[in-house]
Amino acid sequence: MDIKNYMNDLGQQARAASRALARAETGVKNTALLNIADAIMAAQETLIVENAKDLAQGKKDGLDAALLDRLELNAERIAGMAEGLRQIAALPDPVGEITDMKYHASGLQIGKMRVPLGVIGIIYESRPNVTADAAGLCLKSGNAAILRGGSEAKHSNLAIAKAINSGLEKAGLPALAVQVIETTDRAAVGELITMPQYVDVIVPRGGKGLIERISAEATVPVIKHLHGVCHVYIDAAADLDMAVDIAFNSKCHRYGVCNAMETLLVDTAVAAEVLPRLQAEYAKENVELRGCSRTRDILSGINAASEADWDEEYLAPILSIRVVDGLDDAIEHLHKHSSGHTEAIITQDYTRSRRFLAEVDSSSVMVNASTRFADGFEYGLGAEIGISTDKIHVRGPVGLEGLTSQKYIVLGDGQVRG
Amino acid sequence: MDIKNYMNDLGQQARAASRALARAETGVKNTALLNIADAIMAAQETLIVENAKDLAQGKKDGLDAALLDRLELNAERIAGMAEGLRQIAALPDPVGEITDMKYHASGLQIGKMRVPLGVIGIIYESRPNVTADAAGLCLKSGNAAILRGGSEAKHSNLAIAKAINSGLEKAGLPALAVQVIETTDRAAVGELITMPQYVDVIVPRGGKGLIERISAEATVPVIKHLHGVCHVYIDAAADLDMAVDIAFNSKCHRYGVCNAMETLLVDTAVAAEVLPRLQAEYAKENVELRGCSRTRDILSGINAASEADWDEEYLAPILSIRVVDGLDDAIEHLHKHSSGHTEAIITQDYTRSRRFLAEVDSSSVMVNASTRFADGFEYGLGAEIGISTDKIHVRGPVGLEGLTSQKYIVLGDGQVRG
Numbered sequence: 142m143d144i145k146n147y148m149n150d151l152g153q154q155a156r157a158a159s160r161a162l163a164r165a166e167t168g169v170k171n172t173a174l175l176n177i178a179d180a181i182m183a184a185q186e187t188l189i190v191e192n193a194k195d196l197a198q199g200k201k202d203g204l205d206a207a208l209l210d211r212l213e214l215n216a217e218r219i220a221g222m223a224e225g226l227r228q229i230a231a232l233p234d235p236v237g238e239i240t241d242m243k244y245h246a247s248g249l250q251i252g253k254m255r256v257p258l259g260v261i262g263i264i265y266e267s268r269p270n271v272t273a274d275a276a277g278l279c280l281k282s283g284n285a286a287i288l289r290g291g292s293e294a295k296h297s298n299l300a301i302a303k304a305i306n307s308g309l310e311k312a313g314l315p316a317l318a319v320q321v322i323e324t325t326d327r328a329a330v331g332e333l334i335t336m337p338q339y340v341d342v343i344v345p346r347g348g349k350g351l352i353e354r355i356s357a358e359a360t361v362p363v364i365k366h367l368h369g370v371c372h373v374y375i376d377a378a379a380d381l382d383m384a385v386d387i388a389f390n391s392k393c394h395r396y397g398v399c400n401a402m403e404t405l406l407v408d409t410a411v412a413a414e415v416l417p418r419l420q421a422e423y424a425k426e427n428v429e430l431r432g433c434s435r436t437r438d439i440l441s442g443i444n445a446a447s448e449a450d451w452d453e454e455y456l457a458p459i460l461s462i463r464v465v466d467g468l469d470d471a472i473e474h475l476h477k478h479s480s481g482h483t484e485a486i487i488t489q490d491y492t493r494s495r496r497f498l499a500e501v502d503s504s505s506v507m508v509n510a511s512t513r514f515a516d517g518f519e520y521g522l523g524a525e526i527g528i529s530t531d532k533i534h535v536r537g538p539v540g541l542e543g544l545t546s547q548k549y550i551v552l553g554d555g556q557v558r559g
Numbered sequence: 560m561d562i563k564n565y566m567n568d569l570g571q572q573a574r575a576a577s578r579a580l581a582r583a584e585t586g587v588k589n590t591a592l593l594n595i596a597d598a599i600m601a602a603q604e605t606l607i608v609e610n611a612k613d614l615a616q617g618k619k620d621g622l623d624a625a626l627l628d629r630l631e632l633n634a635e636r637i638a639g640m641a642e643g644l645r646q647i648a649a650l651p652d653p654v655g656e657i658t659d660m661k662y663h664a665s666g667l668q669i670g671k672m673r674v675p676l677g678v679i680g681i682i683y684e685s686r687p688n689v690t691a692d693a694a695g696l697c698l699k700s701g702n703a704a705i706l707r708g709g710s711e712a713k714h715s716n717l718a719i720a721k722a723i724n725s726g727l728e729k730a731g732l733p734a735l736a737v738q739v740i741e742t743t744d745r746a747a748v749g750e751l752i753t754m755p756q757y758v759d760v761i762v763p764r765g766g767k768g769l770i771e772r773i774s775a776e777a778t779v780p781v782i783k784h785l786h787g788v789c790h791v792y793i794d795a796a797a798d799l800d801m802a803v804d805i806a807f808n809s810k811c812h813r814y815g816v817c818n819a820m821e822t823l824l825v826d827t828a829v830a831a832e833v834l835p836r837l838q839a840e841y842a843k844e845n846v847e848l849r850g851c852s853r854t855r856d857i858l859s860g861i862n863a864a865s866e867a868d869w870d871e872e873y874l875a876p877i878l879s880i881r882v883v884d885g886l887d888d889a890i891e892h893l894h895k896h897s898s899g900h901t902e903a904i905i906t907q908d909y910t911r912s913r914r915f916l917a918e919v920d921s922s923s924v925m926v927n928a929s930t931r932f933a934d935g936f937e938y939g940l941g942a943e944i945g946i947s948t949d950k951i952h953v954r955g956p957v958g959l960e961g962l963t964s965q966k967y968i969v970l971g972d973g974q975v976r977g
Contacts, residue, residue, distance in 0.1 A: 160894060164918050237917060243939070249928055251938050254916065258950050341950055360775065362951040383973035390975035476578060485969075498672065498968050499655060500582050510667055510971030519976075520669050520967065521661070532676050532759050533780040534952040537967040549938065549955040550916050551903075553928030555801035557808035558937075 142324060148332035151287055151320050152339025155260045158315040159285035163257045167234040169312055174230035174277055177308030178223040181273060184304050185219050191300040192269065199293050211267045212294055222273040222301075225524065229277040232523040235541045236283040239550065247556050253547040257283030259341040261544060262333045263526075264289045264355060266347040269297035275344075276305050276319040278526050282544040285318045287333060287340065292325035299323065334359035344539075346527055349454075364535060364543065366528045368454045369399030369482035371512045374471045374497070376488035377410035383509060384415055384487040389422045390511040391485065397456045399528060400483050400515040404451060404461045406471045412464045413439050428458040435464035451478040468493050472500055479503055481530045483515040504530055504537035560742060566750035569705055569738050570757025573678040576733040577703035581675045585652040587730055592648035592695055595726030596641040599691060602722050603637050609718040610687065617711050629685045630712055640691040640719075643942070647695040650941040653959045654701040657968065665974050671965040675701030677759040679962060680751045681944075682707045682773060684765040687715035693762075694723050694737040696944050700962040703736045705751060705758065710743035717741065752777035762957075764945055767872075782953060782961065784946045786872045787817030787900035789930045792889045792915070794906035795828035801927060802833055802905040807840045808929040809903065815874045817946060818901050818923075818933040822869060822879045824889045830882045831857050846876040853882035869896040886911050890918055897921055899948045901933040922948055922955035 162170075181188070192214040199209055235255050242252030261284045263275045272290055279286035290298040302321035310316045322329050334343050334355055343363045345355045356363050373391050375384045391402035407416060416439045423430060430436075431446040440462075450461040451474070465471045475484055485507035486497040494508045505515040515538065517525025522540030529535050535543035580588075599606070610632040617627055653673050660670030679702045681693045690708055697704035708716040720739035728734045740747050752761050752773055761781045763773045774781050791809050793802045809820035825834060834857045841848060848854075849864040858880075868879040869892070883889045893902055903925035904915040912926045923933040933956065935943025940958030947953050953961035 160918075163920070164914075245937065245939055247932065247937060249932060249937070254924075256920065259920070357778065362780065362949075380973070386973060386975050394976050496582075500578075502581070502674065502677070503966065505967040505969060506672075507969040508971060509973050510969050511975045513976040514665065514667060514969060514971075514974065515967070519663065519665060519667070521663055531780075532964045536964055546950045546954055548921065549923040549933075551923060551925040551928050551932060553926060553932075555798070555804060555927050556932065557804050557929045558812050558931040 142326075144324065144326055144328040145332060147324065148329055148336065151322065152260070152336045154317040155285040155287050155320060156339050158318040159257070159259045161315050162280070162285055162318050163236070163259075163283050165283065165314060169314065170234065170281055170283070171230040173280060173309050173312035173314050174226050176311045177273070177277070177305050178226040180304035180308045181219060181223045181226070181301065184300065185216065188214055188219055188297065188300050191296040194296040195294055202293070204293065208267055208293070212269065212297070214269055214297055218270060222270045225270075225274055226277045229281050229524050232281065232541060234281065235545050248554065249556055250552040252550060254550045255542075255545050255547050258544055258546055260285045260287065260339055262287045262289070262340045262343045262361065264330060264333070264343065264345045264347070264351070266291040266351070267293055269294040269301060271346065272298045272301040272321065273305070274524070275526060278524055278541060278544060280309075280318065282541045284544055287320050287322065289322045289330055289333060295325055330355070331358065334361055337361050344526055362534070364527070364529050364539060365531055366399065367530050368480050369401070369528075369530075370403045370452060370454050370478060370480040371400055371483045371515075372404050372406055372475060372479060372485070373402050373512060374406040374465075374484070374486045375408060375411060375415055376468065376486055376490060376493055377408040378490035378493065379411060379415075379487040380489055381411065381415050381418070385418050385422060387485065387487055387509070387511050388419055391513055392423070392428060392460050393426045393458070394511070394513045396458055398513075400512050401456070402460070402512050403453060403455050404463065404478065406463050406465050406474060408471070409435065409464050409466055412436070416440055416462070423460065426458060428460055431459065431461045433463045436462045439464075454480070468496060472497070475501055475503070482528065483507065483512045485510055485512050504528065560744070562742065562744055562746045563750060565742065566747055566754065569740065570678070570754045572735040573703040573705050573738060574757050576736040577675070577677045579733050580698070580703055580736050581654070581677075581701050583701065583732055587732065588652065588699055588701070589648040591698060591727050591730035591732050592644050594729045595691070595695070595723050596644040598722035598726045599637060599641045599644070599719065602718065603634065606632055606637055606715065606718050609714040612714040613712050620711070622711065626685055626711070630687065630715070632687055632715055636688060640688045643688075643692055644695045647699050647942055650699065650959060652699065653963050666972065667974055668970040670968060672968045673960075673963050674966050676962055676964055678703045678705065678757055680705045680707070680758045680761045680779065682748060682751070682761065682763045682765070682769070684709040684769070685711055687712045687719060689764065690716045690719040690739065691723070692942070693944060696942055696959060696962060698727075698736065700959045702962055705738050705740065707740045707748055707751060713743060748773070749776065752779055752781075755779050762944055780952070782945070782947050782957060783949055784817065785948050786898050787819070787946075787948075788821045788870060788872050788896060788898040789818055789901045789933075790822050790824055790893060790897060790903070791820050791930060792824040792883075792902070792904045793826060793829060793833055794886065794904055794908060794911055795826040796908035796911065797829060797833075797905040798907055799829065799833050799836070803836050803840060805903065805905055805927070805929050806837055809931055810841070810846060810878050811844045811876070812929070812931045814876055816931075818930050819874070820878070820930050821871065821873050822881065822896065824881050824883050824892060826889070827853065827882050827884055830854070834858055834880070841878065844876060846878055849877065849879045851881040854880045857882075872898070886914060890915070893919055893921070900946065901925065901930045903928060903930050922946065
């Protein structure tokens with residue numbers, strides 16, 4: 142198989158399909174989404190059989206239990222995929238929205254129209270349900286998609302792709318609007334991320350290593366979520382009951398997620414009062430605490446945080462704690478160590494809350510709320526394709542709108558420039 | 560001089576300065592802009608002396624008359640730079656704007672805040688007034704700037720930079736918020752476009768070659784304007800007087816600009832009537848016409864357009880003309896040959912105007928207006944740093960808003976996730 146030719150064909154087909162998708166009516170796109178949901182439900186047995194092949198191979202290859210769990214499709218997960226597609230069908234169509242139409246001195250009426258990006262390449266790892274989610278989001282936003290799942294989910298992804306293609310065709314849309322790369326050869330990814338003539342944006346979903354490699358090598362723009370080193374800052378004017386609740390929830394609600402708190406910053410004015418209360422709470426969940434020297438002066442029996450701890454995304458029941466000298470010191474720490482994902486201040490002080498909101502340079506900045514709220518569903522986006530920690534194009538949870546762009550439209554009556 | 564170290568220092572200084580600029584109040588930024596305008600006017604003599612050195616060197620190096628003209632600073636152009644800065648000071652500040660704040664089921668109030676991108680690298684060629692324009696736009700939008708002008712304008716740019724730095728300092732802002740790269744070594748550009756830790760976006764302004772090279776090599780996101788192969792399509796239902804006016808204006812108002820028409824598409828239904836009228840108009844301005852075979856059946860004495868003509872940005876009194884079979888054929892031509900800059904349809908047909916607006920995938924799509932209107936001033940942006948033909952982040956004329964991003968802000972009363 143000549144990977145270069147194969148990917149070139151996929152790219153050309155995607156570009157052609159993207160034209161049809163861009164002008165598809167909302168109703169037709171929604172019908173396709175519902176068709177795909179039905180096709181996935183109808184294919185349940187096949188999906189489980191194909192998935193079993195991947196699971197068997199995974200076990201043979203020695204994948205760990207967590208990976209095998211993410212890889213598995215069962216009746217509940219298959220129903221979840223179909224339900225996700227139905228929810229996307231129910232969301233408003235972002236495409237074609239016209240805004241800001243204003244008359245200018247020339248007599249021209251000028252504004253913006255929201256349009257699809259064109260072709261979106263999505264690169265992801267083990268979970269096969271991403272195939273349906275990503276296809277659904279691209280379809281609704283009028284984009285063609287080229288999907289590259291993990292090689293460990295190969296059979297599952299191809300079976301899901303079949304359901305997607307049949308659902309598209311039944312609605313009168315090109316089946317090739319969603320293509321799953323059939324080869325597991327890594328060179329295919331290399332081609333995908335360097336075909337700006339066919340691919341308008343790449344969305345990598347997976348570990349930091351994957352995303353760093355893709356960002357470094359891509360010549361196509363990348364919307365990426367690198368990692369989440371999220372912080373809670375307990376200000377001198379915090380309501381300490383609230384501070385304990387939020388700091389506990391931000392860490393312990395779920396460990397393996399990008400919006401979990403990894404470092405707690407505490408103003409020295411309240412550290413001696415709030416830290417022992419938090420230590421007692423974290424002890425119940427066996428969270429390992431690693432503190433700066435001032436933290437360790439207050440809390441006995443905890444390890445010292447190393448310099449590396451301040452940049453660590455633990456994704457585990459571990460928390461680093463630093464005592465800081467007020468808001469400026471906290472912001473300074475964030476500028477050095479935050480990954481730009483989500484930070485929260487706990488305070489009743491009006492001016493410091495405003496300063497935190499304005500000066501902290503992260504995709505989500507919160508006052509008196511758990512960092513765990515940073516996601517597309519909580520923000521009302523209906524669905525998300527990821528969380529962007531980039532500054533360009535889209536920041537924070539990325540929903541349908543993040544997969545679109547705006548062009549200018551100009552309506553005249555024969556105006557020429559004098 | 561160690562270029563790597565030098566650029567690293569510039570990057571670090573810019574990042575530090577960007578923090579101060581991001582939190583600078585609107586009034587302070589405006590004061591700095593007015594200070595810089597005053598400093599430029601006060602430095603008029605020095606600027607002319609320094610510019611004379613560049614002009615002398617340029618003549619010695621054999622620069623052509625057009626380049627020397629673009630390089631020249633005189634009293635009028637210096638006053639123009641100062642006036643441009645005063646106009647930027649008068650524009651509304653995009654930074655800090657809060658939109659879409661809505662209450663959600665969780666009780667959280669969630670919306671977006673507009674924020675600077677951080678550090679912007681601008682790479683441009685001969686015209687030294689870009690130094691003041693670009694600095695002004697970056698400053699107003701709360702961004703630090705690293706500017707790399709053409710080596711032929713070295714003395715002029717450094718003299719302008721001095722005025723900028725003094726204006727910033729006088730307003731209490733860091734002088735290093737705007738830095739001009741002092742070396743003319745090309746390796747400096749290579750460093751600038753591969754320092755994502757210090758530079759958030761690159762805006763290249765110049766010829767297609769420069770921009771293609773930068774896009775290919777950059778690991779920092781690039782907002783670019785590649786080229787403008789703009790089209791006017793005369794529909795079967797066009798008002799032909801209007802069609803002649805607009806097709807003439809789009810081509811002949813100015814030749815060397817990116818929003819000039821380069822290819823005219825004409826529906827076969829009206830070609831025989833409108834093309835001879837246009838030929839007579841273009842003849843008055845000595846515009847060379849190159850036609851498809853059907854065009855040449857109607858117009859005698861014109862050359863044949865080659866395949867390459869359909870992709871050519873002439874920037875000259877040359878026009879290629881193609882007769883097409885209706886709107887679908889026109890759109891097909893655009894999908895193949897448009898550079899995604901600006902296209903206009905001339906029609907009185909309601910449905911075809913709507914289809915053209917929706918289906919043509921360019922940064923500006925117009926009905927019954929000259930392509931020459933595609934620019935930031937005509938669109939009411941007040942100033943522009945360029946026109947983006949990209950789809951990601953910003954499309955079309957890029958003003959202050961294009962140099963910003965939006966982060967999510969979340970206001971709570973102690974919410975935790977259940």
